[in-house]
Amino acid sequence: MSKISDIKEKIKSIKDPVSNLSFQESSAIKHVGIDEESNTVMFVVEVEKKNPDVMKELTREIAKVVKIDMGYKGIKIDFVEKKVEKSGPKTILIASGKGGVGKSTVTANLAYAMMRLGKRIAIIDADVYGANMPKILGGTGHQLLGNKDGKIYPFEKDGIQMVSTEYLVEKNRALLLRGPMLNKVLKLFFEDTLWTGEIDYFLVDLPPGTGDIMLDMRTFIDDAKMVLVTTPQANASHIAIKAGYAAKDLGHEILGVIENMSYYEIQGEKHYIFGQGGGKEVADELMVELLEQLPIVPSNTSIYSESDIAGIHYLNLAHQIMKLVK
Ligand SMILES: Nc1ncnc2c1ncn2[C@@H]1O[C@H](COP(=O)(O)OP(=O)(O)O)[C@@H](O)[C@H]1O
Ligand SMILES: [Mg+2]
Structure with missing residues (x-):
């Protein structure tokens, strides 16, 4: 374990006296760094309000662990106040390091689960290299209609509205975008799409990797939250960690990790076909x-019904995400 992970691990159960949530639960530790020369550990800690008593208490608790238990010479803590959340639609970015881990499947099923919980959902399929939301939702071949002002109308299925980069390219051609073009596509989706009615949550299916799109996204949405999808395998989780750090550096708040294809269940017994631990590793890091840990479901339908075991997992996931985004 790296020194930084070790420190994070040891302080994670310290509780904020106001919210009574541990650092682990509240994700209040925004940064940990070590100044080797002075043997000092530096922290950025998020608090509701910069209350001197609270800051003193947290400093004391952190010092107890880091100086007394772990033997570091000093600590330096920057307290930052939590940003007040705006009302109106929330944007959730669904990201992964690797392709093929189930990012689009998760996006679509999360949309259905949230809709089943009474929310109005729009999906933005921004996976510019492998857009497949139309296939999952059954909207391939749909023609995006535009009006005279250059606005477009989304595709709609079961009350879920969706736009996709697939609709911007000829059939079976990949869309290879350079920076400025990518920005144009995002502008079309984020600013020039005529959604019907009010939307509660925009779910954005991002391309895999740590690329330009995370940066571009900030031009349009400065308070998007991100969830990271990985499989239990180390080759997926290691890239997911990189993607997570890249997103954090750009200021995207990460809500949590979803481990997909975690196990295959036969007669109540779980078989960990792809190994174990990838999701937890990403979350801890x-x-x-x-x-959530989502099961492997051998099925030719991509959308699970709410009575399927996978559908129930998605309802739980939707609940958790909605709680965190509030
Ligand atoms: N939990 C799962 N169980 C079984 N197959 C899955 C599961 N999640 C995704 N898949 C399948 O894996 C493939 C890749 O999923 P997809 O959502 O397209 O990944 P990504 O968007 O990350 O590239 C698809 O064929 C999808 O149906
Ligand atoms: Mg995909």
Whole structure:
């Protein structure tokens, strides 16, 4: 374990006296760094309000662990106040390091689960290299209609509205975008789409990787939250960690991690076909929660019904995400 992970691990159960949530639960530790020369550990800690008593108490608790138990010479803590959340639609970015881990499947099923919980959902399929939301929702071949002002109308299925980069390219052609073009596509989706009615949550299916799109996204949404999808395998989780750090550096708040294809269940017994631990590793490293472990479901339908075992997992996931985004 790296020194930083070790420190994060040891302080994670310290509780904020106001919210009574541990650092682990509240994700209040925004940064940990070590100044080797002075043997000092530096922290950025998020608090509701910069209350001197609270800051003193947290400083004391952190010092107890880091100086007394762990033997570091000093600590330096920057307290930052939590941003007040705006009302109106919330945007959730669904990201992964690797492709093929189930990012689009998760996006679509999360949309259905949230809709089943009474929310109005729009999906933005921004996976510019492998857009497949139309296939999952059954909207391939749909023509995006525009009006004379250059606005577009989304595709709609079961009350879920969706736009996709697939609709911007000729059939079976990949969309290869450079920076400025990518920005145009995002502008079309974020500013020039005529959604019907009010939307509660925008779910954005991002391309895999740590690329430009995370940066571009900030031009349009400065308070998007992100969930990271991984599989239990180390090759997926290691890239997910990198993607997570890249997102954090750009100021995207990470809500948590979803481990997909976690196990295959036969007659009540779980078989960990792809190994174990990838999701937890990503969550621990990024100091966020592992929100769900989704089973492997051999099925030719991509959307699970709410009575399927997978559908129930998605309802739980939707609940958790909605609680965190509030
Ligand atoms: N939990 C699961 N069980 C079984 N198959 C899955 C599961 N999640 C995704 N898949 C399948 O894996 C493939 C890749 O999923 P997809 O959502 O397209 O990944 P990504 O968007 O990350 O590239 C698809 O064929 C999908 O149906
Ligand atoms: Mg995809």
